[in-house]
Amino acid sequence: MTQHLDDAFLADWAVHSRFGAVPGTNGVDRQAATAADGEQRAWFAQLLEQHGFTVERDAAGNQFGLLELVPGAPYVLTGSHLDSQPTAGRFDGAFGVMASAHACFRVANELRADPSAARVNLAVVNWFNEEGSRFKPSMMGSSVFTGKMPLDAALATTDPRGVTVGDALDAIGERGAGDVFGGDSGREVASYAEIHVQQGRSMEEDGVTIGLVNATWAAHKFEFTVTGAQAHSGSTLMVDRRDALLGAARLVVAARELVDEFEPGALHTACGELNVYPNSPVVVASEVRLLLDLRSPSADVIREAHASLQRTIERVQREDRVEIAVTAEHSWDQNPYPEAGVELAREVAEELGLTHDRVMTVAGHDSTNMKDTVPTVMLFVPSVAGISHSLDEFTEEADLVAGVDHLTGVVRRLAGGALLD
Amino acid sequence: MTQHLDDAFLADWAVHSRFGAVPGTNGVDRQAATAADGEQRAWFAQLLEQHGFTVERDAAGNQFGLLELVPGAPYVLTGSHLDSQPTAGRFDGAFGVMASAHACFRVANELRADPSAARVNLAVVNWFNEEGSRFKPSMMGSSVFTGKMPLDAALATTDPRGVTVGDALDAIGERGAGDVFGGDSGREVASYAEIHVQQGRSMEEDGVTIGLVNATWAAHKFEFTVTGAQAHSGSTLMVDRRDALLGAARLVVAARELVDEFEPGALHTACGELNVYPNSPVVVASEVRLLLDLRSPSADVIREAHASLQRTIERVQREDRVEIAVTAEHSWDQNPYPEAGVELAREVAEELGLTHDRVMTVAGHDSTNMKDTVPTVMLFVPSVAGISHSLDEFTEEADLVAGVDHLTGVVRRLAGGALLD
Numbered sequence: 001m002t003q004h005l006d007d008a009f010l011a012d013w014a015v016h017s018r019f020g021a022v023p024g025t026n027g028v029d030r031q032a033a034t035a036a037d038g039e040q041r042a043w044f045a046q047l048l049e050q051h052g053f054t055v056e057r058d059a060a061g062n063q064f065g066l067l068e069l070v071p072g073a074p075y076v077l078t079g080s081h082l083d084s085q086p087t088a089g090r091f092d093g094a095f096g097v098m099a100s101a102h103a104c105f106r107v108a109n110e111l112r113a114d115p116s117a118a119r120v121n122l123a124v125v126n127w128f129n130e131e132g133s134r135f136k137p138s139m140m141g142s143s144v145f146t147g148k149m150p151l152d153a154a155l156a157t158t159d160p161r162g163v164t165v166g167d168a169l170d171a172i173g174e175r176g177a178g179d180v181f182g183g184d185s186g187r188e189v190a191s192y193a194e195i196h197v198q199q200g201r202s203m204e205e206d207g208v209t210i211g212l213v214n215a216t217w218a219a220h221k222f223e224f225t226v227t228g229a230q231a232h233s234g235s236t237l238m239v240d241r242r243d244a245l246l247g248a249a250r251l252v253v254a255a256r257e258l259v260d261e262f263e264p265g266a267l268h269t270a271c272g273e274l275n276v277y278p279n280s281p282v283v284v285a286s287e288v289r290l291l292l293d294l295r296s297p298s299a300d301v302i303r304e305a306h307a308s309l310q311r312t313i314e315r316v317q318r319e320d321r322v323e324i325a326v327t328a329e330h331s332w333d334q335n336p337y338p339e340a341g342v343e344l345a346r347e348v349a350e351e352l353g354l355t356h357d358r359v360m361t362v363a364g365h366d367s368t369n370m371k372d373t374v375p376t377v378m379l380f381v382p383s384v385a386g387i388s389h390s391l392d393e394f395t396e397e398a399d400l401v402a403g404v405d406h407l408t409g410v411v412r413r414l415a416g417g418a419l420l421d
Numbered sequence: 422m423t424q425h426l427d428d429a430f431l432a433d434w435a436v437h438s439r440f441g442a443v444p445g446t447n448g449v450d451r452q453a454a455t456a457a458d459g460e461q462r463a464w465f466a467q468l469l470e471q472h473g474f475t476v477e478r479d480a481a482g483n484q485f486g487l488l489e490l491v492p493g494a495p496y497v498l499t500g501s502h503l504d505s506q507p508t509a510g511r512f513d514g515a516f517g518v519m520a521s522a523h524a525c526f527r528v529a530n531e532l533r534a535d536p537s538a539a540r541v542n543l544a545v546v547n548w549f550n551e552e553g554s555r556f557k558p559s560m561m562g563s564s565v566f567t568g569k570m571p572l573d574a575a576l577a578t579t580d581p582r583g584v585t586v587g588d589a590l591d592a593i594g595e596r597g598a599g600d601v602f603g604g605d606s607g608r609e610v611a612s613y614a615e616i617h618v619q620q621g622r623s624m625e626e627d628g629v630t631i632g633l634v635n636a637t638w639a640a641h642k643f644e645f646t647v648t649g650a651q652a653h654s655g656s657t658l659m660v661d662r663r664d665a666l667l668g669a670a671r672l673v674v675a676a677r678e679l680v681d682e683f684e685p686g687a688l689h690t691a692c693g694e695l696n697v698y699p700n701s702p703v704v705v706a707s708e709v710r711l712l713l714d715l716r717s718p719s720a721d722v723i724r725e726a727h728a729s730l731q732r733t734i735e736r737v738q739r740e741d742r743v744e745i746a747v748t749a750e751h752s753w754d755q756n757p758y759p760e761a762g763v764e765l766a767r768e769v770a771e772e773l774g775l776t777h778d779r780v781m782t783v784a785g786h787d788s789t790n791m792k793d794t795v796p797t798v799m800l801f802v803p804s805v806a807g808i809s810h811s812l813d814e815f816t817e818e819a820d821l822v823a824g825v826d827h828l829t830g831v832v833r834r835l836a837g838g839a840l841l842d
Binding site: 232235240246264271295385386389390392 | 508553650656691
């Protein structure tokens, strides 16, 4: 690609991270449907319009930029999400959206010059609430879009202060009236492409510029409710206590210790969220809710880890006299991306002379939803030290630019009809 | 005492627990300076005024009922606190306030009939924010009253939503202008008496009706801040993580395991409050703040337990690569109540034919502050199974009535000049 295209991308990239910037850091705090998210969406809509795209929002708050080149034809859709975790990096999600926009701007210019090359139209998407920090679950916008979550359930979801998704979207003026694709819209998605920073460190270590994502790790995610009995935390005899926080703490420790039962790297575990009731200085907790995740490339490892965790749960219930209930869970097996998309991405990398390799994704992405619906390509660029969901997240500019080039190649082929029929 | 006096107490007792009642339970949720606290304070002021007492509030929100019988003489002060923990019992604190009011009503009637028996005046107190659940620290009102906490610091304390004590007191109309005792008020406290449910089960087990509180357990209370690094909780390699919640969970477990290093009953430990940042489903926590308490009748046990805890902290810091800092702490040795007050309470119990024994208190009370300032008597009545800070807290009516009778005897002697000079 020529320098002026790189410069155009980098100029917009420099602006995008001002929205929700955390003072004194290189990171952002731009949770879904906050004021910062709303301001960035308004700016992003202007950017799309300046390049001739029409901006529409659907009822779930997904933001689309549309360019119809072939009347009535379906669309190649490409994007990611602009929302972030609290005090997070500026790359996660946002790189994918900005790269998608510039890939489409470039391909649009090519197709305007040579309309005969176009078989499908172009669309950029900024999915609503991929992160799931303010409103659970994550990947909300793409889940509604792909029919995996009812719209009403998404709109009724509340944040910790009781604000619903519907009200939060109204507050930033980002709640659309109906469908942008499917339904009565008259538009269909032909294919989907997404690019993301890796959130792991294998590509950096292996010197790979383009990751060809071929599968998602298996996972089993739990919400546990640990129930004890409220008591005075000073005067109550230790033998009389049924301490829900103690039970929960034993699960947090057990999750970490599970990892050592398997080969290094075979199992990732985590407890990211834990809430205590009544959470008062002199009261033994009566209830703790916590999330606990098991992730592995191997479903067998997940099953073994789950069985071991279950033995710990039974021991903690017995010894600490608390009840531990699974109040929500969901799981999936190792989940492949379509081979045709991986091959297409490999060809583009070869063409551009970019180092590449197949990689699995541990994290979920909106493409995890989309790949079950339409032909999909998922790409990674390296992330320094694999630091993610952190103010210290970083990807080298050369890798960003290479990623935009590569995604442009993918979008160009998809616009020309690749992966169709 | 005669039946009509018991009946008068029980009638008011039946009304008092309607304020902040938790539907479907026998308990209350009446945290400091909430609407429920305000409504009960208004009712309590009416009750005091109906019995001829003048109601005043000081600048820290302590509520007083005053009856001057001997112009210019000091006052016997008696009371406790009407605020509660979240979803707590109706006895804790409130019994002491209601018993104090009725003890004063009875003694006031006696002294009105025989003014020559009075050497000091009568005052009832409802201390502000003894519980410390909404606003920390606990025993706030009596700490300001006894000069242990600056008034400005108390008023500037915020709850988790950022509301200050000052604003919360204004909102319920319970912030007074200045001092009610000391300062420019022209009034002095001669002596203090408080009664409380035990919050332990020894008195019930030993068949003791009146506990003569002779000391407070030693304690060392910590606020720890565990610092790790924010990271993606799925994709980050386990060896790269610095998980603050894991470090905190190890402290919660260690606190419980410390107990087993000592004789049964020699050490109580607890973590009642724990807050996680960013507390998001897919983010490794970067910071956890938790409270950890060590309590024992023996300061030596506290010291040994603290040393053992310190070894655990060093190991967790090393192995889990987190930092654990003490961000606040306070400690006290075993703390005796004045012997003269214990003996006075014993004499009253003998006179009334009530079973009695010396007991230590594990929990803190407003009398812990007052006893450092004026002659003080601290009394307990039994609590069934020692259940405290729980909706299931319960004390038998016969014990409540005996407690009011006993406190009346104590207040009568204090009004007659006992414990002075």
